Amino acid sequence: xxxxxxxxxxxxxxxxxxxxxxxxxxxxxxxxxxxxxxxxxxxxxxxxxxxxxxxxxxxxxxxxxxxxxxxxxxxxxxxxxxxxxxxxxxxxxxxxxx
Amino acid sequence: xxxxxxxxxxxxxxxxxxxxxxxxxxxxxxxxxxxxxxxxxxxxxxxxxxxxxxxxxxxxxxxxxxxxxxxxxxxxxxxxxxxxxxxxxxxxxxxxxxxxxxxxxxxxxxxxxxxxxxxxxxxxxxxxxxxxxxxxxxxxxxxxxxxxxxxxxxxxxxxxxxxxxxxxxxxxxxxxxxxxxxxxxxxxxxxxxxxxxxxxxxxxxxxxxxxxxxxxxxxxxxxxxxxxxxxxxxxxxxxxxxxxxxxxxxxxxxxxxxxxxxxxxxxxxxxxxxxxxxxxxxxxxxxxxxxxxxxxxxxxxxxxxxxxxxxxxxxxxxxxxxxxxxxxxxxxxxxxxxxxxxxxxxxxxxxxxxxxxxxxxxxxxxxxxxxxxxxxxxxxxxxxxxxxxxxxxxxxxxxxxxxxxxxxxxxxxxxxxxxxxxxxxxxxxxxxxxxxxxxxxxx
Numbered sequence: 248x249x250x251x252x253x254x255x256x257x258x259x260x261x262x263x264x265x266x267x268x269x270x271x272x273x274x275x276x277x278x279x280x281x282x283x284x285x286x287x288x289x290x291x292x293x294x295x296x297x298x299x300x301x302x303x304x305x306x307x308x309x310x311x312x313x314x315x316x317x318x319x320x321x322x323x324x325x326x327x328x329x330x331x332x333x334x335x336x337x338x339x340x341x342x343x344x345x
Numbered sequence: 346x347x348x349x350x351x352x353x354x355x356x357x358x359x360x361x362x363x364x365x366x367x368x369x370x371x372x373x374x375x376x377x378x379x380x381x382x383x384x385x386x387x388x389x390x391x392x393x394x395x396x397x398x399x400x401x402x403x404x405x406x407x408x409x410x411x412x413x414x415x416x417x418x419x420x421x422x423x424x425x426x427x428x429x430x431x432x433x434x435x436x437x438x439x440x441x442x443x444x445x446x447x448x449x450x451x452x453x454x455x456x457x458x459x460x461x462x463x464x465x466x467x468x469x470x471x472x473x474x475x476x477x478x479x480x481x482x483x484x485x486x487x488x489x490x491x492x493x494x495x496x497x498x499x500x501x502x503x504x505x506x507x508x509x510x511x512x513x514x515x516x517x518x519x520x521x522x523x524x525x526x527x528x529x530x531x532x533x534x535x536x537x538x539x540x541x542x543x544x545x546x547x548x549x550x551x552x553x554x555x556x557x558x559x560x561x562x563x564x565x566x567x568x569x570x571x572x573x574x575x576x577x578x579x580x581x582x583x584x585x586x587x588x589x590x591x592x593x594x595x596x597x598x599x600x601x602x603x604x605x606x607x608x609x610x611x612x613x614x615x616x617x618x619x620x621x622x623x624x625x626x627x628x629x630x631x632x633x634x635x636x637x638x639x640x641x642x643x644x645x646x647x648x649x650x651x652x653x654x655x656x657x658x659x660x661x662x663x664x665x666x667x668x669x670x671x672x673x674x675x676x677x678x679x680x681x682x683x684x685x686x687x688x689x690x691x692x693x694x695x696x697x698x699x700x701x702x703x704x705x706x707x708x709x710x711x712x713x714x715x716x717x718x719x720x721x722x723x724x725x726x727x728x729x730x731x732x733x734x735x736x737x738x739x740x741x742x743x744x745x746x747x748x749x750x751x752x753x754x755x756x757x758x759x760x761x762x763x764x765x766x767x768x769x770x771x772x773x774x775x776x777x778x779x780x781x782x783x784x785x786x787x788x
Contacts, residue, residue, distance in 0.1 A: 251417045251424060280406065284405055288412075343461045343462045344461070
């Protein structure tokens, strides 16, 4: 059950990461609205794609105990998802609007 | 056990209610986006293209929120409703997987192309991407409704010795007589929501004297679409749905209409009244005789079975909640027709844009289509109780036996806190988008 909450927390972390990255690297920023949307999809994409390696919400809560190390890995991947999402989205955007 | 059932249902009710705020707008809004983009292709007037792109931004925010709040829904089938998933997964898994594989991917891929790819694709392909977003969002509704239709009126299944349901006839899932009326009613209701949202944004711009060209365009489009959809949602789609309930779930029909006692000939329609569950009657009732029989069977004197004709266990478990949900939906629907008809009259008389009281009403009416849509869903879901699969699987037999009520309550509180945060974020994003408006910024 708590696993479901962790998956939502991961998404929020992705949103925050994308917005902070956008502030520091303006050339990748889509503004607050765009960064937030990209942060959602970036973090979901990475967690869904690579979480099965052992840091998805279910592994974090396995045997009813909270594994802090896996949670930190999960958060880190969410941050990465938000940041990479922004970089990739900007590249696609530039390609499509040449 | 009863505690577990209560908290599992409460959590699902909360998360699905919050989730359905978003898809009900995206499904209807996609139709309006296609309309504006189509008008741009025909007339080549830039404001229609800007309107379509502006609405797609609002669509994208709602779509993203729908994705985020949809994730707990997916998980809950496994966590809170493991027994239900185990027993019926062979059937509902088909339609839910198709929703994800076909509709969601179609919608999300072409949404990105619509937002980013206008220059590269040209206008005709850009219109096509908008149309595919519309197709994806409506197909999503179709697959979800197919799942729900099977739960309301199970068809094409076989029950194995171990109690599991398996699919005997795949096409029966999509030819289910419950599906088409429910789908049309649901989709048209989502057009009502989006029309009111668009009209409300238009009223806001006109009242603030900001982006007035777009304000007038949104008002006009919202009012016309709003009136047409408000009428269609009542008749024929709502009428068709109610006839289905009367035929396949007569006990639920009696409860939602508040018929405690069967009348000898011709059932009355209740306009106002409060269910008194102790004396099994409606208090302070205002009713019109014989109308319900006519609306349901086109026969003024046809008898409609009341709740006294059914055993206690056949009746919905929360009759007052069902009765009020249904009557709130119908009452609001009637108000929508009235307001939009009035707005269309003043639009025709060329007075709408200067009639401030009506503009204020249109602007502040925006939460009510959401409430009507949600109470419509409550009616369908409360009407099916005490069953998860009507007549076959009781709700209490579908919960996960090992998940404690304390565990569910804890996560429910977590959801409330996170959803408040998400709700706030959503309001900020939509507020910023509306404040920027559809007019391109000049630098």
